[in-house]
Amino acid sequence: MVTNTTLRGTPVVPGLVVGPAVLVRADIDPAAVASYDATALDEGAALTAYDEAVEAVAHGYEQRSATTSGAAAEVLTASAGLARDRGLRSAVRKHLRAGEDLLGALSGAIDQFVGIFTEMGGLMAERASDLRDIERRTLAHLVGAPEPGVARPSVPSVLVAQDLAPADAAGLDPTVVLALVTERGGPTSHTAIIARQLAIPCVVGVAGALAVPEGGDLLVDGTTGGVEVAPDPAEAQERVLADRARREQVAAWSGPGATADGVPVKLVANVADTESAATAGAEPVEGVGLFRTELCFLNRADEPGVEEQAAIYAEVLRPFTGQVVVVRTLDAGSDKPVAFATQVGEENPALGVRGLRLSFDNPALLVRQLDAIRLAADRTGAEVQVMAPMVATVAEAAGFAGLVRERGLRAGVMIEVPAAALLAHRMLEVVDFLSIGTNDLTQYTMAADRMATDLAHLTDPWQPAVLQLIAITAHAGRQAGKPVGVCGEAAADPLLACALVGMGITSLSMAPAAVRAVGARLAGVSAETCEEVAEAVLGATDPAAARAAALLVVERRG
Incomplete structure (x- = not known):
């Protein structure tokens, strides 16, 4: 666990805030996965279950898109289209015909497309994170678990994640999300672009970010890229107040x-x-x-x-x-x-x-x-x-x-x-x-x-x-x-x-x-x-x- 130190990353959105760390993990209840018997489905039933799950995922993206605009809406609309992609469905069917059960076929198809996109490099590689988000959400629907994602913090907090899925980044509430800190991503990633749209201070590419203590205070500087763990409370508050005064000038x-x-x-x-x-x-x-x-x-x-x-x-x-x-x-x-x-x-x-x-x-x-x-x-x-x-x-x-x-x-x-x-x-x-x-x-x-x-x-x-x-x-x-x-x-x-x-x-x-x-x-x-x-x-x-x-x-x- 990281304490009493300053981590460094790439600053994306300026602003200086202090707040408790909320660690975002994209896990699905392993008990729900273990109890799901995918082997009981033949190819037709498995494809029907897959179609229903991805349609629910795509519909969820579209509902979020309807409540936002700009870059956030674009990301969510693109994710909905990718969830329904016929090529992805064909890959799932191919894995089913090779003898895999539905969960294995889903994982294999996603791995196949992630490999293709990553090998393409450039901007296409960015879609790999979209695919992984689709995989997690589809898996949740199949096994009857809640969709993974960012829960609304109970108090204003700093979100810390390996990376934020496009749907999660697009759905952030700037009234309770003080800042974003991610281990992965660059200054032009989906997370960075949406953080700019929402004016949420953001630092990306912070090695070791997920090792910070859950609930411990972080001082995030979106201008320098510094993330100070367990800062001195009085000094941190003084710096935040000074930054707040600057922000008031900005708003005016x-x-x-x-x-x-x-x-x-x-x-x-x-x-x-x-x-x-x-x-x-x-x-x-x-x-x-x-x-x-x-x-x-x-x-x-x-x-x-x-x-x-x-x-x-x-x-x-x-x-x-x-x-x-x-x-x-x-x-x-x-x-x-x-x-x-x-x-x-x-x-x-x-x-x-x-x-x-x-x-x-x-x-x-x-x-x-x-x-x-x-x-x-x-x-x-x-x-x-x-x-x-x-x-x-x-x-x-x-x-x-x-x-x-x-x-x-x-x-x-x-x-x-x-x-x-x-x-x-x-x-x-x-x-x-x-x-x-x-x-x-x-x-x-x-x-x-x-x-x-x-x-x-x-x-x-x-x-x-x-x-x-x-x-x-x-x-x-x-x-x-x-x-x-x-x-x-x-x-x-x-x-x-x-x-x-x-x-x-x-x-x-x-x-x-x-x-x-x-x-x-x-x-x-x-x-x-x-x-x-x-x-x-x-x-x-x-x-x-x-x-x-x-x-x-x-x-x-x-």
């Missing part, structure tokens, strides 16, 4: 985004559907920096027509009449398969046909989407701009920009591939703006799966190589006099935001819940201080040193 911030000396920084929202758009519209944002269109169609077997697409997009655009909305064309593929667009059976989908590459063999798919976006813009009065994901060459950027401009819209591309960052100045010769997707840019730059806990230090957007590529891209924007934004999860980090602005980034797009924290931090520093922060982090040798250097400059100059 009402925009618009600017540094202390008045240099404007556009703060905009990431949205995916009408619910997240409505949430964003209630926050002090200046528009949308990333509308993830593919998330509207994850459960569609057939491509909707132009008119239907236009109606869907218009509902998302409507709260932003007169404001800029950057619409991303389908980023389907890899971890976001869309039945009517993506290829099946790719050996490495994270490096395969995804994003703009879908249009190489199916150009009409992109043409129809652009026509629908134009119609939605006309109907809502939003100032729509369009960008393409997974652009790797200047020729790709130029071809896309031509199609967009034919429809009277401004064209941009995402910088997610290191090749695109290195050629940012050339990209800006053919497009109107750039937007840096730091999640994929980090993964591809560091050649590290973002869900590999052992590599969480590599998938940190504070990595020097990633910061250098961002700086190169921002410098190209300054030279060309064109805007360069960041729309990845890095934009939601208030301290990193100072460095990004110092490099020349002109807009930051993030989960709506993060906007006030970023805006308040920028309002407390000058543009000159931001440039000094940028210089300090670009000279750092690792993420921890970069954070420390940035914090030192901000505290000294702020």
